[in-house]
Amino acid sequence: MVRYDPLTPAERSERMSRIRNADTKPEMIVRRLVHGMGYRYRLHARNIPGNPDLAFRPRNKVIFVHGCFWHQHGCRQYRQPRTKHSFWEPKLARNKARDAEVIRELRGRGWGVLVIWECQVGKEAALRRRIKRFMERK
Ligand SMILES: [Zn+2]
Numbered sequence: 001m002v003r004y005d006p007l008t009p010a011e012r013s014e015r016m017s018r019i020r021n022a023d024t025k026p027e028m029i030v031r032r033l034v035h036g037m038g039y040r041y042r043l044h045a046r047n048i049p050g051n052p053d054l055a056f057r058p059r060n061k062v063i064f065v066h067g068c069f070w071h072q073h074g075c076r077q078y079r080q081p082r083t084k085h086s087f088w089e090p091k092l093a094r095n096k097a098r099d100a101e102v103i104r105e106l107r108g109r110g111w112g113v114l115v116i117w118e119c120q121v122g123k124e125a126a127l128r129r130r131i132k133r134f135m136e137r138k
Helices: 009-024 026-036 085-108 124-136
Strands: 054-056 061-066 112-117
Touching: 026 054, 026 061, 026 124, 061 085, 061 124, 085 112, 112 124
Parallel strands: 061 112
Antiparallel strands: 054 061
């Protein structure tokens, strides 16, 4: 029996690449790591300032996973876009200002905040140590 694929080859390939991308996204990697370490979290909690990527309510802690470009890390991975400077610059500056604002507000309300940058996600052992330290901090 021949299985009928409702998608065209182009659609199929587009969908597969999307799945692959979702899987390798820094946020997914961090989620898997944190979950594997035995911590349970809520995703994008809407009632916490900044809707943190991961929230640990009983511990009063949140983790943000930031893309180096969108959040202006200033690392080597981050590149200033060469085109449309006038378009990107205010947008990225706003992102950065909003991040700082959110972190200030969270800390002011007693939340522990950990920001994990995209460029740090590949170093798993170091990341694991950092998460553990953060989660165990009083
Ligand atoms: Zn970075």
